[in-house]
Amino acid sequence: MALTLIALTNFFYFGLTLKESIFYIFCLYILIKALKLLYFFYKIFIRERKNLKGEYGSNTWALVTGATEGIGKAFCEELAIAGFNIILVSRTEDKLAKVACEIREINPEVKVSIIPFNFAEKTCSDQYINSFNEIMDYDISILVNNVGITMKDKFENLSFEEINSYIDLNITPQTMMTKLLFSTTLKRDKKSAIINISSTASNVAAPNRFSLYGATKSFNDYLSLGLGKDTNYKSKIDFMCVKPMMVESFQTNYKANGITVITAKQCVTGSLNCLGYDVSTFGHWIHQIQGNLLTLVPEEMFLFLTSFIVMIMKKNKTK
Ligand SMILES: NC(=O)c1ccc[n+]([C@@H]2O[C@H](COP(=O)([O-])OP(=O)(O)OC[C@H]3O[C@@H](n4cnc5c(N)ncnc54)[C@H](OP(=O)(O)O)[C@@H]3O)[C@@H](O)[C@H]2O)c1
Numbered sequence: 001m002a003l004t005l006i007a008l009t010n011f012f013y014f015g016l017t018l019k020e021s022i023f024y025i026f027c028l029y030i031l032i033k034a035l036k037l038l039y040f041f042y043k044i045f046i047r048e049r050k051n052l053k054g055e056y057g058s059n060t061w062a063l064v065t066g067a068t069e070g071i072g073k074a075f076c077e078e079l080a081i082a083g084f085n086i087i088l089v090s091r092t093e094d095k096l097a098k099v100a101c102e103i104r105e106i107n108p109e110v111k112v113s114i115i116p117f118n119f120a121e122k123t124c125s126d127q128y129i130n131s132f133n134e135i136m137d138y139d140i141s142i143l144v145n146n147v148g149i150t151m152k153d154k155f156e157n158l159s160f161e162e163i164n165s166y167i168d169l170n171i172t173p174q175t176m177m178t179k180l181l182f183s184t185t186l187k188r189d190k191k192s193a194i195i196n197i198s199s200t201a202s203n204v205a206a207p208n209r210f211s212l213y214g215a216t217k218s219f220n221d222y223l224s225l226g227l228g229k230d231t232n233y234k235s236k237i238d239f240m241c242v243k244p245m246m247v248e249s250f251q252t253n254y255k256a257n258g259i260t261v262i263t264a265k266q267c268v269t270g271s272l273n274c275l276g277y278d279v280s281t282f283g284h285w286i287h288q289i290q291g292n293l294l295t296l297v298p299e300e301m302f303l304f305l306t307s308f309i310v311m312i313m314k315k316n317k318t319k
Pocket residue numbers: 065066067068069070071072089090091092093095117118119120121146147148149150169197198199200243244245246247248249250251252254264
């Protein structure tokens with residue numbers, strides 16, 4: 001649209017011929033693409049991670065949901081290494097206790113707290129308020145909204161209960177946890193961060209097993225983008241939505257291979273490198289390349305593409 005306007009201006013205002021206008025527009029188009037590519041390489045290979053403690057405060061807490069496995073656990077480990085005290089939130093109490101011990105071993109300097117909370121069973125505001133009441137006076141500087149359910153099957157094959165669980169686990173926890181901590185984060189002297197874990201499936205409306213999953217995950221992206229754009233919050237909270245592709249985890253059973261599937265640690269390291277810079281990111285550079293390539297695929301090819309991705313997913317499953 002902008003390029004068409006410039007072409008018309010060249011044509012009518014500067015008196016260039018149509019051929020000359022098209023040539024200059026083409027050059028401009030190539031220049032814009034080249035600059036975008038350069039910025040992309042700068043972002044993934046040169047830009048340095050922000051000093052997280054400096055940004056969000058030392059001796060503060062990071063709260064991570066879905067903290068005992070996969071991406072959530074890797075966030076806890078990486079943030080503990082960075083010096084944050086950790087609040088682990090998940091469903092299973094003995095797994096929480098075990099991961100809490102592991103975190104204390106990784107960094108004995110940090111404090112670790114656990115909150116057993118089943119997001120599938122507790123969905124109303126009172127249950128959230130009561131269960132998290134004990135940590136409301138902690139100085140929580142980073143919230144990682146990670147808990148979520150991954151894609152299972154085509155819409156027609158999902159039961160009503162399964163459909164419900166997509167909403168209960170992919171939409172409600174991120175919204176409620178954000179609301180729960182929102183006013184306290186706004187009152188902090190330092191900035192805070194709210195990281196919402198979405199998925200590349202949120203980037204496009206896609207068929208196959210991606211439709212319901214992608215729809216719930218695009219909610220995560222829009223919540224971050226919308227809140228992140230609000231000038232009232234911008235100076236106080238860094239919102240970031242992470243949209244990974246395939247990550248080795250308990251839920252997915254994928255095996256990392258360094259090309260199509262990455263480890264949870266890689267996913268988290270790549271994501272934290274983007275914190276404070278990007279409101280929406282594919283995270284690790286491998287996923288950034290994959291995600292950007294996906295945006296070039298024409299809509300007509302989505303059915304073929306999603307079937308191809310499902311095939312890769314099945315191939316990378318360990319069981
Ligand atoms: N892995 C991927 O390829 C991938 C790709 C894109 C996006 N994502 C997203 O990344 C997030 C994490 O996925 P993941 O693959 O790392 O998962 P995961 O390894 O299966 O871990 C899930 C975590 O969530 C907890 N959890 C599950 N159900 C819960 C419930 N009802 N209430 C409280 N906690 C519950 C589990 O705790 P318990 O041990 O107590 O069950 C576990 O700690 C999800 O939002 C997912 O959609 C994953």
